[in-house]
Amino acid sequence: MEILKYADEHRKFRKQLRTFLEKEVTPYVEEWEKTGVVPKAVWRRMGEAGFLCTDVPEEYGGMGRDFLYSVIVTEELANTYHTGLAAPLHSDIVVPYITSFGSEELKRKYLPGCVSGEIVTAIAMTEPNIGSDLASMSTTAVEDGDHVIINGEKTYISNGINCDLLVLAAKDPCVEDSYRAIDLYLVEAGTKGFEKSKRLSKMGWHSQDTAELLFKDCTVPKTNRLGPKGGGFLMLMEKLQQERLMCAVMAVVVAEKMLDTTIRFCQGQSDFGRPLSKFQHNQFRIVDMATEVRLGRTFLDKLIADHMEGKGIVVEASMAKYWTTEMASRVADGCMDLYGSYGCLEEYPIARAWRDVRVMSIFAGTNEIMRGIAAKFMGL
Numbered sequence: 001m002e003i004l005k006y007a008d009e010h011r012k013f014r015k016q017l018r019t020f021l022e023k024e025v026t027p028y029v030e031e032w033e034k035t036g037v038v039p040k041a042v043w044r045r046m047g048e049a050g051f052l053c054t055d056v057p058e059e060y061g062g063m064g065r066d067f068l069y070s071v072i073v074t075e076e077l078a079n080t081y082h083t084g085l086a087a088p089l090h091s092d093i094v095v096p097y098i099t100s101f102g103s104e105e106l107k108r109k110y111l112p113g114c115v116s117g118e119i120v121t122a123i124a125m126t127e128p129n130i131g132s133d134l135a136s137m138s139t140t141a142v143e144d145g146d147h148v149i150i151n152g153e154k155t156y157i158s159n160g161i162n163c164d165l166l167v168l169a170a171k172d173p174c175v176e177d178s179y180r181a182i183d184l185y186l187v188e189a190g191t192k193g194f195e196k197s198k199r200l201s202k203m204g205w206h207s208q209d210t211a212e213l214l215f216k217d218c219t220v221p222k223t224n225r226l227g228p229k230g231g232g233f234l235m236l237m238e239k240l241q242q243e244r245l246m247c248a249v250m251a252v253v254v255a256e257k258m259l260d261t262t263i264r265f266c267q268g269q270s271d272f273g274r275p276l277s278k279f280q281h282n283q284f285r286i287v288d289m290a291t292e293v294r295l296g297r298t299f300l301d302k303l304i305a306d307h308m309e310g311k312g313i314v315v316e317a318s319m320a321k322y323w324t325t326e327m328a329s330r331v332a333d334g335c336m337d338l339y340g341s342y343g344c345l346e347e348y349p350i351a352r353a354w355r356d357v358r359v360m361s362i363f364a365g366t367n368e369i370m371r372g373i374a375a376k377f378m379g380l
Helices: 008-024 026-035 040-048 067-078 087-101 104-116 232-268 280-308 314-344 349-361 367-377
Strands: 121-124 140-144 147-158 165-171 182-188 194-199 210-221
Touching (some): 087 182, 121 147, 182 210, 182 232
Antiparallel strands (some): 194 210
């Protein structure tokens, strides 16, 4: 029995998106991997075609569609075997902060551009020497009349080079409680004192523009704050459920894609006069991986259904994020072994997939943090 109920409109949307990606994305992946960034014109074409921020209400330029459309976009992008066009980050992780917590003025000012692709967004939480411990961040936002003055540094910021608008986490140094001191501000690219320092060279995710960001006396209006004063930490915790669920979607789809590609390789590649898929050891290895992938898919689809029903799945999303990303790494290793020397050649997509999958266990909170969250809610 299918857990997720896709309607004809969902299937039509998937077909349209797949056609778009085959024309506008897949032929250029190798070029983007070398340049380290996806042209912003591609973002605009994504928006014009209706593939960005599908859940944004119609009054702000969106289509007000359900979460399954977000899942479809994430799945189809993962199927392109590259990570540079981080539309799920923009549409389903960053923009929801504006939709949920922005004032009416901020929503009308920024959401239409987010939908159209004219505005690319990023979120800045992580700092040098500060990993998952948000309470220890050192970036400050000091109130000065109708403005706040921001100073600090952020790192590992996805979409950091392309971003036109940033959701920035910063602390009010006058508030003693480290958690209640955190606020979220919208900062536009080009704001005086906001510098995109450099694009980071990474082991994987080569076409994803990851950057260091610097803030030196960066002044933004108080009205650019999201939500109530001191509510930043709670807002981050609320939205991390969906962020981690999206990570699980990416992990499961990538694992499915790697396995499918590897099976076809083993069926077509021979050794000692017979296809690799006919060796019992290889068959057992493939079956083991297929079992894990199907378990991951079933768990994921159930959580997507629960999330769409508004259920609290903080624990389950944390479990899914760590298990599916580690499962994807196991599948990547297993597929690489079956490819043998071929897998080390850049002409085979398994090489890029093997590199790209590794970081999934780190972002959106490390898998150790995920286990810690689950343990806390289990009363351990």
